[in-house]
Amino acid sequence: MPEVVLSANNLVKHYPIKKGVLRRTVGHVKAVDGVSFDLHKGETLGIVGESGCGKSTLGRLLMRLEEPTAGTVQFEGQDWSGASARETRRLRRNIQIVFQDPYTSLNPRMTVGDIIGEPLEIHPDVVPKGGRRQRVQELLDLVGLNPEHINRYPHQFSGGQRQRIGIARGIALNPKVLICDEPVSALDVSVQAQVVNLMEKLQDELGLAYVFIAHDLSVVRHISDRVGVMYLGRMAELGEEDEVYSRPTHPYTQALLSAVPVPDPTLRGKREQIVLVGDVPSPANPPSGCRFHTRCWKAQDVCSQEEPQLEMRQDGAGGHLSACHFAEPRLVVETVDVSDLVPDERFVSSSTDDLDDVGSGLGHDDSLAPDDRSTVERSSVSDPQAPADTSRVVQDTDDQQR
Amino acid sequence: MTEAAVSEAPTSTPEGGDSAPARSLASDAWRTMRSNPLFWVSSVLIVIFTLMAIFPSLFTSTNPTEAILRDARVRPNADAWFGRDIQGYDIYARCIYGARASILVGLLTTVFTTLVGGIVGVFAGYVGGWTDTILSRLGDVFFAIPLLLGAVIVLVTLPATDNYFYIVLKVVLALVVLGWPSMARLMRSSVIQVKPNDYVQAARALGASPWRVVRSHIVPNALAPMIVVATINLGAYISAEATLSYLGIGLQPPTVSWGVDISAAVVGMRTTPHMLFFPSLFLSLTVLAFIMLGDVVRDALDPKNR
Amino acid sequence: MSTATDTTTSGHTYTPKDGVLLEVDDLFVEFHTRDGVATAINGVSFELRQGESLAILGESGSGKSVTAQAIMGILDMPPAVIPQGHIRYCGEDLLTMPEEQRRKTRGPEISMIFQDALSSLNPVFPVGWQIAEMFRVHRGMNKSDALEQAVRLMERVQIPAARDRVKAYPHQFSGGMRQRIMIAMAIALDPAVLIADEPTTALDVTVQAQIMALLEELQEERQMGLILITHDLGVVADVADRIAVMYSGRLVEKAEVLDLYASPGHPYTRGLLESIPRLDQKGQTLAAIGGLPPNLMNIPPGCPFNPRCRMAQDICRTDRPALREVAPGRLSACHFAEEVIDA
Structure with a gap:
């Protein structure tokens, strides 16, 4: 197993709830409540969970945008929380973050060159001053954007495209760990795949390790080597991708997996759906014992009294970490191995380059057009008065403007 | 129409090349403003009044403090276009020379309130916590003082003088002392809006210093409302100066100012309305020009229009 | 009830x-x-x-x-x-x-x-x-x-x-x-x-x-x-029961749900189905259609999908394909719908 680059040890983050004129603390929102894991070099650890489970807070703790209430984050064995200002700067170079919303994660008053160049300015020793513009253009190229768009x-x-810019900023300092907080959730389906593929390509080329935080279980399955499932600030289950998806042992994971709609109408009514009762309890007042016991169909007295530890439990073919007193594997999703299937290149492309410009009229589209296509296009453009074409065009625009 | 469509349609097919040049938000705003006739009307007015303030001799060769007492209160005529006032001063010349005091007060007050209010607002909004509480309450204290009462206190406390700029500065100081809290509140609230944006978080994650975060991420994005309000306020400060002068606690004769003249003219409002009309007209036009410009700027900076 | x-x-x-x-x-x-x-x-x-x-x-x-x-x-x-x-x-x-x-x-x-x-x-x-x-x-x-x-x-x-x-x-x-x-x-x-x-x-x-x-x-x-x-x-x-697929303000395909998933009749639908990661598959190679829908102020002539379509021919850039019945109960607005269905 490769070396550990990042490890979280019993991370806790409680936010005080303040009330009244004197701002007295009347309680705590337990956003993250004792989470531990190791991230190995070059791997992707997916973190899934529903809203309010603390997965985004976890990302911010790892990035040290928030100080943990308790627990530590270690990078290559070095404790981040005790680090000096100088050490913190060095650590920041190694851990970077990509945000969810491509519309608020880029400063609207800065050019793309300035945005991607900012990390190089903050850490001037990474690239000498004269080479920064070139480095920014390299980065644009690396994430599949046109380097000429540096001044846009x-x-x-x-x-x-904005999400690609965010990724370029994240990798500008050659980090070893990239924390991705819902990086594709805000994107349309047809664009998601490009960005996911890009992230996989960058991982291979740069040896990055990802913490991939998302609520979309399908995307997480696709990109992750290992997956952690969070519920109410705690890790419910943690294991290899296949262990968690094919042999889930925690009832919450099982319910979660069974609820995900699968784009296949032939399975309608055939998939077993585990319908959970009630809502997620408030993280300000989590249930005693196992946090899931209020909604669990397996719950016994012990579940409300004793908190189950996240430990190795049998899953039918070995074991993986699960935090359930009554952990047992259950087949929820029939998995098909499609490693041999290749996508039909007549309809889609597995390229990671930016194809956004195509069709939108924004800019370059010559990057990936098949040869015959671009020549055809060129001919039709160079000969706009071709009579047969013209009549059609007139008809068409007429229709549109009625 | 069809012909235009024919010639345009084929070129609309996407082709290579960098069709869209780099456009910043500021240049977008400028493009929007340029196409607004109100922008040009207000800008021309402001340029004229500014020229008046700097080079009054361009507009008139008459000395505004040259009293021709035998012609006092004469109505507009070929010799004195706007007539003469109670002292026999040429009203046209006084209107021209009066621009300087008004514009100076407006401009300086705007600059200082924006600076003081902006800095306090950024500090309160970005640091938060106790700093915010103390600064905000301090602002509230000043905010609660009525303008006239506050100005009277400030102006009366300061020693009297004959120096033109010193008198102007006194009025500016009075207006700044009472005007900064509204700017600080505005800046604070827009900083608080900008602060949680992911690009600010991203800069922090990169290890940017607080100074860098404020300078290159917070301030540029929080500035727009300040610019708009400052422009509109400029007009308001000019009229506040006139009010103070009218009440006899702002600028004093022999200083030439629209407010001073309006004050002097009120006595003969019925018999000699021209004495009141012309300074008031100049004052209103200036105030209107700045408020109009403020409106145009707001429309141009409003991202919802884009 | x-x-x-x-x-x-x-x-x-x-x-x-x-x-x-x-x-x-x-x-x-x-x-x-x-x-x-x-x-x-x-x-x-x-x-x-x-x-x-x-x-x-x-x-x-x-x-x-x-x-x-x-x-x-x-x-x-x-x-x-x-x-x-x-x-x-x-x-x-x-x-x-x-x-x-x-x-x-x-x-x-x-x-x-x-x-x-x-x-x-x-x-x-x-x-x-x-x-x-x-x-x-x-x-x-x-x-x-x-x-x-x-x-x-x-x-x-x-x-x-x-x-x-x-x-x-x-x-x-x-x-x-x-x-x-x-x-x-x-x-x-x-x-x-x-x-x-x-x-x-x-x-x-x-x-x-x-x-x-x-x-x-x-x-x-x-x-x-x-x-x-x-x-x-x-x-x-x-x-x-039935699905209507919209693209850039037009219906590009209409079909019964089983037919559409089994064999989509428009390259756009086909591309969409190919580009989503699936919970029930492992080792999947993800692929994307690429590109963006056209600017609605400037819809390209012909089929609106043609700039992104990898099957596009000359006719797709000039003739707007009508929504037509390509199989019983199935409508598609693609010149090559039959080929797409068979693919």
């Missing part, structure tokens, strides 16, 4:  | 002909903005029958939500303009109907659920009061009867302890519960057509499953026509 502003790009 | 009978007392003013509830016919919607005219809907036609679930599938900017808003008559006009087309409800054209009469169809005949339940509910009134208001305005019930009906409806949409929570305010409910309240309001007057615009997009998966199950159940029970507007191919596969 964020609002001139589409959502997918 | 007693609730259902109680709320149907007034009956419907309109009766469907041959089971067709709603008929959208060659509808155009344009937005006139400062920068020009954006054609959001570009000749869309479809019909909805009693008890049928029709999914309108599309990505952002495809015009799916605008279609819903046009049917409901809640488009802001201006900037929106409907230059052409008909929306017939039981044979009556809603677009030429006097506004007063049309308003009376909203609620008892056609009603709608929105994506964001929190902003669709009024924060300053208790939820029970808001549901009861529907009965008081449309049915002229007195306050206590209306409130009693509201409680029954809240029970029907499975809100626990409904009687105790009828006086609670929207912010006191969770996202899923708020969406249930929205559904209760939408079905309060027993509409014949229910439009659900991304009803579960803002919700967590476990809640999403509950809400979709509830919608299906209610539709069955009341024989409503359901228009489900969504971008989620998974949800569609679970719920819809």
